[in-house]
Amino acid sequence: MTLTRKPRPTAGRASAAPLAALALLAAGIGVVIVSGATGTVDVTVAESFKIVAGHLLPNLPWMSDGSLTPLQDQAVWQFRLPRTLLAGVAGAGLALAGALMQALVRNPLAEPYLLGVSAGAGVGAVAVITLGAAAVGLTLSGAAFAGALGAAVAVYLLARQGGVVAPTRLILSGVALGSLLSAVTSYLTITTEAQNVFSILFFLLGSVAAATWTQLAVPAAALAIVLVFARLRSRSLNALQVGDETATALGVDVNRFRSQLLVACALLTGAVVAVSGGIGFVGLVVPHISRIAVGADHRRMLPVAVLGGAVFLMAADLAARTVAAPTEIPIGIVTAAVGAPFFLWLMRRGRASGAGMHR
Incomplete structure (x- = not known):
């Protein structure tokens, strides 16, 4: 007698989506508060919560009674x-771009950097580091965004x-162009002065250490626009997974929709990479885990993937600050070191069958 694994009921996975979203939202708030209490300036978790709440809500008594010092307020706020929120926005953006990229090429192994966008951003950023902002005519973030868009x-x-x-052709073009741009980055790296190499490596491996409130605007706006677009076209995304012929029969202009998805993925990835560097693995793993948890229907999978990506990268940034303190390690190292074994564990348990591209 042969035993077969029964698929998880669709209704059960659909009902799990709201619970998963609420759990991730609560976890994200918790990471924000704990992150605010972590650093060289002594701040407790309770004080971190009070400072954040005091800036969001008016006339709270502890903001003016002297119980919180200006140094604590400055350190947290x-x-x-800003650093933790930028990590959250970057993680959410990469997870969303990964989910859309996998739908675009109908390949569960696709991820945001498949287009060569990250490699293009790397060339722009490294050019500023090695040649100087005056020679390039752009800031580091501006040059990274320009390089990302040029690659796209x-x-x-x-x-x-x-x-x-x-x-x-999209996959092959992205891989080939990414390899070419990576070669350009390597050439600029080995021909520059030694003191520039550390800055180059930190950008290429990802970091949000220098985050400011103003840096949040562009990636947050890009995330909001692409998320609204994806939610409005979630039925078309579902249809695309079944096949081009079926999607066309359901009224989807497949070629036009693929072009729109390509533009959305490129803009979102470029906006994120420009401020956070080359953080890998988030866009590949988080959409997979979201499908395992709530199914492949984009109407319920996308919100879970966005929240999951935000929480994952905020937690990874917190680990990057504390694991080797006082030395800080690039956040991309943490995402790979933590995410890869976890994903392989899921695969070994045989639970990744739900991570396919079909509903």
């Missing part, structure tokens, strides 16, 4: 909170043939 446009033009964006 001006330095730690190049991949789109290379993948488009006969007015059609073919998934296979």
Whole structure:
């Protein structure tokens, strides 16, 4: 007698989506508060909560009774909170871009950097570090964003043939262009002065250490716009997973929709990479885990993936600050070191069958 594993009921997975979203939201708030209490300036978890609440809600008594020092307030509100929120926005953006990229090419192994966008951002940022902002004419973030958009446009033009964006050509073009741009980055790195190498490595491996409130605006706006677009087109995303012919029969203009997805992924990834560097693994793993938890229906999977990506990267940044304190390690090292074994554990347990691309 042969025993087979029964698939998880769809209704049960659908009902799990709101609970998963609420749990992730609560976890995210908890990470924000704990992160605010972590650093060289002594701040307790309770004091961190009071400072954040005091800036969000008016006339709270502890903001003026002298129980909190100006140094504590500055450490939490001006330095730690923007950093944690930027990590959250970056994680949410990478997870969303990963989910859309996997739908775009119908490949569960796809991730945001498949387009060569990260490599393009790397070239722009490294050019500023090695040549100087005056020579390039842009700030580091501006040059990284410009490089990311340039790479995305190049991949789109290379993948488009006969007015059609073919998934296979898109993957091959992205891999080839990414390799070329990575070679340019390596050349700039080995020919620059030794003191620049550390800054280059920190950007390429990802960091939000220098986050400010103003840096949050662009990636947060990009995340909001792409998330609204994805939610409005979630049915089209579901149809795309079944196949081009079925999607066309359901009224989806497949080629036009793929072009829109490509633009959305490129803009979102570029906006994130420009301020956080090359943080890998989030866009590959988080969408998979979200599908395992709540199913592949994008209407319920996308919110869970966005919240999951935010919590994962905020927690990874907290670990990057504390694991080797007082030395800080790049956040990309943490995401790979933690995410890869966890994902392999899921695969070994045989639970990744729900991470497929079909509903």
